[in-house]
Amino acid sequence: xxxxxxQKMSSEGxxxxxxxxxxxxxxxxxxxxxxxxxxxxxxFEQSYLPTIGADFNLxxxxxxxxxxxxxxxxxxxxxxxxMIRNFYYQGxxxxxxxxxxxxxxxxxxxxxxxxxxxxxxxxxxxxxxxxNKADLQSExxxxxxxxxxxxxxxxxxxxxxxxxxxxxxxxxxxxxxxLIVKDVSG
Numbered sequence: 687x688x689x690x691x692x693q694k695m696s697s698e699g700x701x702x703x704x705x706x707x708x709x710x711x712x713x714x715x716x717x718x719x720x721x722x723x724x725x726x727x728x729x730f731e732q733s734y735l736p737t738i739g740a741d742f743n744l745x746x747x748x749x750x751x752x753x754x755x756x757x758x759x760x761x762x763x764x765x766x767x768x769m770i771r772n773f774y775y776q777g778x779x780x781x782x783x784x785x786x787x788x789x790x791x792x793x794x795x796x797x798x799x800x801x802x803x804x805x806x807x808x809x810x811x812x813x814x815x816x817x818n819k820a821d822l823q824s825e826x827x828x829x830x831x832x833x834x835x836x837x838x839x840x841x842x843x844x845x846x847x848x849x850x851x852x853x854x855x856x857x858x859x860x861x862x863x864x865l866i867v868k869d870v871s872g
Contacts (some may be wrong), residue, residue, distance in 0.1 A: 702765055705755040706866050707777050708859075710816075711793040711799050712784035717818040718760050720782065720849035725859050726758065730850045747863065754863055775806025780866045782858070784816040787846070790827040793817075793836075800840060812865035815844035821851050 721742070723729050726743045741760045746753060753773040761774050783799045785792035796815060804810050817833050830846070837844045843865075845858040
């Protein structure tokens with residue numbers, strides 16, 4: 687677990703503190719751990735070590751007059767962890783549904799992951815589709831048109847990201863925080 691703080695000075699000096707749980711789900715090897723590592727540490731590691739069960743990081747961000755503590759959960763995508771996933775989904779405020787643009791089957795499983803999230807969280811919470819590995823665009827097996835169609839069908843925004851280069855990673859996390867604040871504010 688790592689706790690990081692991203693500073694932005696508030697003009698008023700006093701901030702309201704909020705804490706949110708975000709979960710990253712998707713098939714194995716789509717880049718969930720790498721996306722979290724890029725966001726929290728601004729690092730990328732080429733080697734792959736599967737997440738066993740779950741892991742989490744904390745990051746504190748300031749958004750307008752809010753201090754937001756993000757607990758970011760990395761949920762293992764292997765089938766052998768399906769029995770314990772619901773435990774980690776409980777209390778989630780938002781989620782990323784991540785797929786690898788070079789592996790079509792990971793895209794085709796996004797709807798299943800979303801249903802799993804809704805069922806496990808016992809609510810329809812804000813979610814974003816993440817089309818990861820944008821740095822491998824030349825090897826893509828999923829088109830932007832297909833992602834747009836799925837995004838519209840599911841009513842969810844999407845971002846094409848690269849945990850390797852950092853492309854759109856911060857933007858996606860900022861958007862999920864914004865959607866969660868809007869959701870909890872009514």
